[in-house]
Amino acid sequence: MARTTGSHSDITGPKVREAALRLFAQNGFAAVSMRAIASEVGVQAGALYNYTPDKQTLLFNLLCTHMEQLLAAFTDDTSLAPVDRLRRFVDFHIRFHADRPDEVFISYMELRNLSPENFSAVEALRRQYEDRLQAILQSGADAGEFDIADTKIATLAVIAMLTGVNTWFRVGGRLSLDQVIAQYWDMVRKSVMSG
Amino acid sequence: MARTTGSHSDITGPKVREAALRLFAQNGFAAVSMRAIASEVGVQAGALYNYTPDKQTLLFNLLCTHMEQLLAAFTDDTSLAPVDRLRRFVDFHIRFHADRPDEVFISYMELRNLSPENFSAVEALRRQYEDRLQAILQSGADAGEFDIADTKIATLAVIAMLTGVNTWFRVGGRLSLDQVIAQYWDMVRKSVMSG
DNA sequence: TTTGCCTTTGAACGACTGTTCAATTAGCGT
DNA sequence: ACGCTAATTGAACAGTCGTTCAAAGGCAAA
Numbered sequence: 193m194a195r196t197t198g199s200h201s202d203i204t205g206p207k208v209r210e211a212a213l214r215l216f217a218q219n220g221f222a223a224v225s226m227r228a229i230a231s232e233v234g235v236q237a238g239a240l241y242n243y244t245p246d247k248q249t250l251l252f253n254l255l256c257t258h259m260e261q262l263l264a265a266f267t268d269d270t271s272l273a274p275v276d277r278l279r280r281f282v283d284f285h286i287r288f289h290a291d292r293p294d295e296v297f298i299s300y301m302e303l304r305n306l307s308p309e310n311f312s313a314v315e316a317l318r319r320q321y322e323d324r325l326q327a328i329l330q331s332g333a334d335a336g337e338f339d340i341a342d343t344k345i346a347t348l349a350v351i352a353m354l355t356g357v358n359t360w361f362r363v364g365g366r367l368s369l370d371q372v373i374a375q376y377w378d379m380v381r382k383s384v385m386s387g
Numbered sequence: 388m389a390r391t392t393g394s395h396s397d398i399t400g401p402k403v404r405e406a407a408l409r410l411f412a413q414n415g416f417a418a419v420s421m422r423a424i425a426s427e428v429g430v431q432a433g434a435l436y437n438y439t440p441d442k443q444t445l446l447f448n449l450l451c452t453h454m455e456q457l458l459a460a461f462t463d464d465t466s467l468a469p470v471d472r473l474r475r476f477v478d479f480h481i482r483f484h485a486d487r488p489d490e491v492f493i494s495y496m497e498l499r500n501l502s503p504e505n506f507s508a509v510e511a512l513r514r515q516y517e518d519r520l521q522a523i524l525q526s527g528a529d530a531g532e533f534d535i536a537d538t539k540i541a542t543l544a545v546i547a548m549l550t551g552v553n554t555w556f557r558v559g560g561r562l563s564l565d566q567v568i569a570q571y572w573d574m575v576r577k578s579v580m581s582g
Numbered sequence: 583t584t585t586g587c588c589t590t591t592g593a594a595c596g597a598c599t600g601t602t603c604a605a606t607t608a609g610c611g612t
Numbered sequence: 613a614c615g616c617t618a619a620t621t622g623a624a625c626a627g628t629c630g631t632t633c634a635a636a637g638g639c640a641a642a
Contacts, residue, residue, distance in 0.1 A: 200589060200638090220499060222417035226630060238632075239590050247630065301496055304415060341570045342562070349574055352551025353544050360543055367537070375536045379544055383578035395609090395619055421600060433602075434620050442600065583642100590637070599628065606621070612614085 207233045208243045212250050217294035221251055221305045251302055252310040258295040259317035262288060268324055274332030275381065281325055282377045285354045290369055296358050322347050329384060339386030350380055402428045403438045407445050412489035416446055416500045446497055447505040453490040454512035457483060463519055469527030470576065476520055477572045480549045485564055491553050517542050524579060534581030545575055 211232035215224040226247055230237040244250040266284050268277060289296045299318075303311060326347040332338035340346045354376060361372060406427035410419040421442055425432040439445040461479050463472060484491045498506060521542040527533035535541045549571060556567060 204589085218499075220415065220417055222415055223500075225628075227628085235589095236591055237630085238592075241631070242589065304413075305418070341566075341573065345562070345567065345570050346574065348551060348555055349548050349571060352554070353548040356543060356547025356551075359547070367540070372540065375540050376544060378536065379541065379578040382580065383574040385577065399619080420598075422598085430619090431621055432600085433622075436601070437619065585642075586640095588637100588639085591633105591635085593633095593635105595630105595632080597629080599626100602625080603623095604621105605623105606619105608619080609617095611616090 204233065204235065204239070205243050208240055208250070209254060213254055213294050213298065216251065216254070216302060217297045221247075221298070221302045248305065248307060248310070251298070252306055252314070254295070255299055255302070255306070255314045256317070258292065258299055259314060259321070263317060263320055266321075266324060268328065270331075274328060274335055274337050275385075277328045278332065278380065278384070279377055281328060282350075282354060282380050283373055285351070286357055286373050286376060287369065289355060289358050290361055290363075293358055296355065300355075322351060325350060332384065337386065338384045340384055346384060350383075353380070399428060399430065399434070400438050403435055404445070404449060408449055408489050408493070411446065411449070411497060412492045416442075416493070416497045443500065443502060443505070446493070447501055447509070449490070450494055450497070450501070450509045451512070453487065453494055454509060454516070458512060458515055461516075461519060463523065465526075469523060469530055469532050470580075472523045473527065473575065473579070474572055476523060477545075477549060477575050478568055480546070481552055481568050481571060482564065484550060484553050485556055485558075488553055491550065495550075517546065520546060527579065532581065533579045535579055541579060545578075548575070 208229065211229050212224070215229060215232060225237075226240055227237045229250075230240050233240075240250075244253070265288055266281070269280070270277070272280070299314075303314065306314060326343050329338060329340055329343045329346050329350075333340045333343055357372060357376065361369070363369070403424065406424050407419070410424055410427060420432075421435055422432045424445075425435050428435075435445075439448070460483055461476070464475070465472070467475070494509075498509065501509060521538050524533060524535055524538045524541050524545075528535045528538055552567060552571065556564070558564070
């Protein structure tokens with residue numbers, strides 16, 4: 193039988209993923225060696241291969257897990273008015289991403305280091321998330337509450353704007369996250385509102 | 388005297404920068420070897436060192452040149468109304484960046500591969516560009532034409548939104564660049580307008 | 583205590599890294 | 613045609629890379 197209680201793999205496995213996430217975000221996938229990850233965990237490089245078949249799959253799993261958590265964490269409420277659904281999305285997006293700077297960073301920077309199949313898988317998850325926002329914008333446009341020429345473009349524009357928060361926001365900075373969210377919500381709301 | 392007419396360096400020099408730009412954008416700085424760049428140019432790796440003291444300076448020069456061209460290409464016209472100055476900025480930003488996808492890509496992705504001094508230099512140029520937009524937003528806010536809580540945040544929000552075009556826009560796609568610019572201008576204008 | 587498997591080590595593999603430099607090539611001014 | 617020199621080669625240097633695997637270690641069940 194496989195060991196369960198006190199098995200090292202229960203400890204080492206998460207440590208490997210945490211170390212890889214931190215190092216990939218800090219130095220970039222290509223610049224981080226398996227030995228550097230192992231050193232951070234406190235094992236030899238060979239031991240890492242008990243937890244991932246190869247380096248690229250390690251990255252893929254980090255990206256996949258992040259995207260799946262993102263999709264699982266946001267639940268739209270179609271019974272609300274479009275403007276309220278949009279407000280909830282903006283609030284959620286900024287908070288969720290501000291909590292996970294490393295995951296967000298590698299999700300944008302390291303996509304090209306995935307194999308074509310892995311890239312497609314992550315890209316499909318990302319599109320699912322975009323579709324959630326697009327559905328909100330579309331419902332508002334259909335109801336005449338929003339004035340949007342093309343909901344797909346508006347979706348990408350809003351997401352780019354919101355995700356941009358991660359490039360400069362730091363806890364303890366000039367503005368609180370609540371203040372940041374308030375201003376972004378104001379801009380997003382006005383940008384899609386009609387008349 | 389140094390050779391001028393027909394000198395190989397007049398040909399090889401630009402080819403080195405073009406090859407490096409393309410390969411860095413495609414595969415990432417760390418994943419591109421000097422031998423790969425040399426092979427693209429059609430020389431041996433050692434010959435590259437006639438054109439750059441080292442690999443990182445090659446990247447630095449690409450980023451610096453891009454930022455300097457960006458700053459040189461945009462000229463604000465303070466005699467115009469704030470809303471017209473902003474419209475010119477949006478139009479310029481999207482067009483300039485759409486023309487240079489590789490330069491834009493590495494300017495966002497490869498900053499962390501610069502030495503601290505080189506990073507600061509590029510960052511200073513970027514801030515100069517941001518300041519141009521912030522001045523426009525501030526003038527509109529002062530005149531009461533814009534309704535902006537914090538012009539610095541609005542600046543970053545607008546730039547993130549506009550630069551996001553580069554992640555999906557392709558010539559020959561569903562929408563022309565003019566159509567894209569029209570919608571982004573509509574969204575940006577509304578997002579900062581008062582009333 | 584013994585057994586047996588999970589986990590880790592540490593060395594090894596072949597390939598690739600940025601950079602240097604003496605030797606060689608090739609083209610311009612004379 | 614010749615000399616000069618900028619431009620290039622090709623080998624070498626000292627490492628690092630991802631990955632593999634036989635051997636050893638260590639913990640739990642029996």
